[in-house]
Amino acid sequence: MKKYGLILLSVVLLLGLLSACGGNGNNNNGTGKTNKENANNTPSAEVAAESKDPIELEMSVWGSDAQVALYDELAEEYKKLHPNVTVKTSVIPWADYQQKLAIMAATKTSPDIVWISERMIPQFMNGGQLLDISSVKEDAAYTFDDIIPSTLTAFEKDGKLYGIPFSTPPQVVFYNKNLFEANGLKSPMQLYEEGNWTYDEMVKASEAISKPQEGVYGVKFIQNSSNWSDNLIPLIWAMGGEIFNEDTTQFAMNTPETAKAINLFKGLLDKKAHPSIGEQLTFDTGKLGMAFENVTRTSAYRDKVDFEWDIAPLPEGDHGVKMPIGFGGYSIFKDAEYPEEALEYLKFISNKENAAKVAEFFVPQRESVLYSDEYLNKFPFPTVETMKVAAYDRLAEGTIRPSHPNWVKIDEQVTINLDAILLGSTTTEQALEIMEDSINPLLK
Template identity: 45%
Template sequence: MRKATTATSVVLLTGLLLSACGEGSGGTSSPTSGAATGTASADAGKPVKLTFSIWGNDTHKKMYEDMIAEYKKTKPNVDVEIMTIPAADYQQKISVMLASKTAPDIMWMLERSIPQFLSSGQVEDISSIKDGSDYDFADFIPSTLELVTQDGKLYGVPFSTPPNMIYYNKKLFEEKGLKTPSELYQEGNWTYDEMVKAAKAISDPSKGIYGMDLILPSSSWTESWMESLITVMWAYGADYFSPDGKKFALNTPQGQQAVQFFSDTMFKDGIHPKPGDQTGFESGKIGMQQNLLSYIGKAKAITDFDWDIAPMPKGPGGSQGTTMGYAAYMITKDSPHKAEALDFLKFMSSKENMTITSQFFVPGRKSVLESDEFLKQGPSPESVKTAILDQMASAKVRPGFANYQLINDKMKEDFDMIYTQSDTIPNILKKMESDLNPILASQ
């Protein structure tokens, strides 16, 4: 099975654009030692071992290991151990480790989890990072800091702010004589209806070929309700929750239409892999795959066919429903090495090192987003601009809640009914409403 803040609209100033996290491989950039380091209270001689948790893959880990090797040239007394936790288990394991005071010193944290750890007081105030001209804190786009700011204090630094987009197999489109998503987008005709038409033409279940896959490879099927499928809900004019997060809002005609559409692609039309299907885009058997920039490294390793990226299609609700992922570096409150952890966090989030991580993650620094290096990360600068940068102004951050774990557990349980076809969509949505409203109201 593949893995799977209050809701905030990210409003960007003209020319200041952004892109999160997922999975990928590849990338050729080298780390630099030009980052802002030198926290005054860090002991330059005492041996220190930091732990740094991520949910990324081996390529992400190797990228950070190279950064750590460069960091040790100026801080030889500091060792940094990378702790890799599967994305599907990440929040729960970090919660347990925080409770048992065995948590890492520094951690990746996803937008859906940030409110929980802020409200529980389990992350460190790092407002002092704003001081010092060498770090250039003003380079961060202000809107990317809202989620990690509380009562005027800063609790994290965003390193990944990606929109969802479509990767497509140009070979499969050419074989069927179809216009590509990019061509349809330029014409103003890139819609979910056109996506389905193309998917039906491309699909050949007897050969294991599917025209479309909306589930992010980094998301489990049961957890896909938020990470992957909220794009569909928003595009259809529906939403999971009310604006204040107190009520379940999907049990509407628009919500039924959106969920029914998704179910039909799998069980009626046969144009989408069924739950548990492991067919990946790199196999050449998926026409269109929803994913993030972080997949681009793995896509670059594809040699059997040409591919490109395009924005999400427009839905019946009038929007593309583009979601903004979000991940930040945060320091745990109980870290025994807070000064050293902050120093290393500053190193990772410097302009130079965010240029390196931008091969996978859309950064929150203006200077990196506007750089030629970032535009060259994709199949072409034009594709990156169209599929990523041009979409950021209308993209919205996925919602998160202080009791997200309870909400997620119940949503996964009820979404299984869709995947097993245990009941009709209207009845499943009624059950969701009954199950979720008491949890939401208790926040």
């Protein structure tokens, strides 16, 4: 009898244990939901993140204090969604940025996410140091198709994607309306609307406006020879020239078309229609009839200048117009300690909502943001129509300035020989031949 009693007690205890572990259909396990409901509702990303180990990501930038503050705010917003992830924003001065990034990449101490410009991309992409982030194309929530295709080309190689742009400002012509009116000239925008805005007309206007004895000049392309690529490349393109061949294996500037472009620029200097190379003269002084600059300069001039001004598209050359766009993007280094988490943060700061916030400082890469009423009507001047005609509508056909892993050495050779041309110590044709001989070996 005692034996049967023990067996019965064991069965009761076993049933009680099973009941406690499995429960019945009404058991909510302390969640307020039945077991069936719990089985069909996986934890949210926020809840799941709370159980993960702490992660610290680092993002390097070269931006201003205001820009850094914005990214710090985005990092805080991200932390609310992912409490275990902390993002630190590190500032590296622009002058040292590429060199320091290269050293950190070589020593595997680089930040996880980096700002990167078009000049830097070939060095790190061709060196196999950037992470392939092509998976963003398949993320429906990210809406990759919203990104303007022309702004992605610098990050594309062999069917893979190595970054996302955040700043894609096209180049425009700023012009001083007062100086044009004082000299009885049609403005660049008026000439554009008539279909007559060409480099020939730009030269005529520059010569008419210039009064070098009063410190007034018709146009400014570049500050000095070392930044020739900023504004001489679009002139070279407009005349039918190129910097490299299509696969950047040969120097392509040694042509009559490029010579014509350089000689046009030299002619402006010789006639004192352009400030002397190295002269510190900026558009906001009111002493320049025109200045070729990125459209983002509009924000600096709105509250700074005390004369009437506006913007216009780039003029046409013998081969039309090839619109250059500036470039800044986000990339992830392949050696990042947390590549998956870094990619999630990259998607967060470049999604539609946050691209709109970043657009406070930069021309957005997303079409939905670029043409949103909020962005277009943010400032009363220049007018929405002018901004569209001169800049935004041209982004789709924009071209990122060419670069190469050996760009620093290439740039040095072009600068040296361009100086020789402008000083008159050699002819344009001779200098282009010297450039070709010295630069082609750098492209191998």
